Amino acid sequence: MQANAIGVISMFYARPFGTMQLAMLPRMKAAGMDFVELLVPEPGELDLDATRGTLAAAGLSVVLAARVNLQRDLASEDDAAHRAGVAYLKTCVEVARALGASIVGGPLYGAPLVFAGRAPAPVDEARRARRVARVVAGLREAAAFAAGNGVVLGLEPLNRFETDVANTTRHGLALVEEVGSPALGVMLDTFHMNMEDADIPAAIRMAGARLVHFQANENHRGFVGTGHLDWTAIARAIADAGYRGPVTLEPFRRDDERPGVPLAQWRAPARDEDAELRTSAAFLRAALETAWRGR
C-alpha cells in the first residue's frame, strides 16, 4: 500500500515565488509536505538550478502549474495567441525537465476569465467547435512534445466563472479523449468540482486512468476539513480510480469576516498558518491511507 504524495502550492506562502522565496522550501517539508507545486516561473523569476538544488536538499519533489492568459491561449481565434499558447506549453515541459518534474497541470486550453464584460448570448455552435478544434490541435502538439520529454500534461477544468472551455470533469475528459495522447490526462480540483460536478466521487471514478494530477481544496478554499466536502468519500474515489499520483493542497482563502474584502483574489498570508497546513495534510493523508487499505 502506497498512498498518495501530498504537497502544497507555492502561492500558499508567496506570490510571486522567486529565488528569494526558495528558503521557504524546508518549511514546507517541516509542515509535512512531500512536494511543492510551483507555478511555472516566468523568465527570470526563479533560478532553475538553485531551485533544483534547494528542492533536493529539502527532500521535496515538485509538480508544475501552468499559467495561461489571453496572450497565450490555445482557444484563441487569434493565431498569434494560439501559437504563443502552444509555445508556452512547450516551455513548461522544458522547465519541468530542468526541475525534475514529471507533471505540468492547469487550464492548459487557455481562455481564462473570458466573461469580463461579455453579455449573455446564444452559443454559436460553429464558433464553439472551432475553438475546441484549436484547443485540441494545440494540445496534440504540446502533448507530443511532452511525451518526447517524459512529461505528462494535466488538463484542469475550472469553474464557470474562470473559463468557458472546460467546466465539468466530463468536459475535461472529452478534450483529453479527443486529443488521444498518453502524455495528456485530466487533473481535478475539488474546489471547481464542488461548483460544477453533480457527484464529486463519481466524477473522480469516471476520470479513472485518465487522472494524472489532483488538487484537494475545500468548498470555500479554506483548509481541508474546515468546510463541507466529504473527504472520506473523495479519498475512496481516488483509491477506486487507482490514482496513486500527487495531491496538492491550495488553502489560500485567508478567512476574513469584514465585508468588502475580495475573497476571489489572492492575498498574502497575514500570519504563520503552517500548523493548519500540517493538520489538514495529516487529515487527508490518513483519509487516503484508510481508503487504500480498504481496497
Place this chain on the structure above:
Amino acid sequence: MQANAIGVISMFYARPFGTMQLAMLPRMKAAGMDFVELLVPEPGELDLDATRGTLAAAGLSVVLAARVNLQRDLASEDDAAHRAGVAYLKTCVEVARALGASIVGGPLYGAPLVFAGRAPAPVDEARRARRVARVVAGLREAAAFAAGNGVVLGLEPLNRFETDVANTTRHGLALVEEVGSPALGVMLDTFHMNMEDADIPAAIRMAGARLVHFQANENHRGFVGTGHLDWTAIARAIADAGYRGPVTLEPFRRDDERPGVPLAQWRAPARDEDAELRTSAAFLRAALETAWRGR
C-alpha cells in the same frame, strides 16, 4: 404546521420576462409553484397592472429580485452611482407595492462583477471601510422607505466571483446588523453558500430571525436533488431558524456536455423542463414538511 411557499425565478422560463411572457404564469402554477420570483422590471418591460391581474388569476403570489449594476451601485465611490443605487431600491419598493409583493431581494449593495480586469492587490482598509459605510448609509435610506411601504428588503451575499462586498452569510449579517432596520434582513442562496460558507446548515441557523428570503439551488445550479447539497440538513436548518418565508428555485444550469459552452451565462431553455421543476419542488416541499414536523 405551515411549511414554506415554493416558487420559481422567472429566468427559468425567459429573460427578459416581459408582458408577452405573462402567459407563462399559469404554467408555473401547474408545475406546483406557489409564487413566482420576478426580476424587478426595467421601465416599460412589464405592464404592472396586467401582471398583478395575471398573477391573481393564476393563483400565484410574487417576490421581487433587484438587479444592480455599476450605474446603480450603493458601494460606488461615485456619488451619482451611489445615489442611483438608492433611487433604484426605492423604485423596487414602489414596484413591489404595485404588484402586491412584500419582499425585494438581491445583492442590494451593488458592486457586481467588480473583478473584471483588476489585478490582485492588498486590501486598502480605509477604502474598504468607506465602501461599507456607503453601502450601510444607502441601505438605511432604502430600508426606511421600504418600512414605510410595508416591504422588506433581503440582502443576498454572492460568491467571490460575483462581488467583493458580501460573500459569506456572516458578511451579509454584519451589514444587516449595522443598518439595524426591521425592514432589512438577509437572503440566502445555497448556490453561493456552497462556495463560501463552511457549514451551510450552521449559517442558516446563524441567520435565524434575520432571514427574510431563501433561494434553494444545487451546487451546480441544476435541479434540486441532482447535485451534492444535503437538502435534509438544509430543510432542518430552515425549520430550526424558524424561517417560514418563501423558497425560490432557480435551476437554470441547462446541462451541456459540450466543452466550450459558457455555463456561467444565462441560456434559454432548450426544451420543456416543467416535469423536472415539478419533481424538484415536490422533493424540497417534502423535505421542508418533514423538517417542520420534526420540530
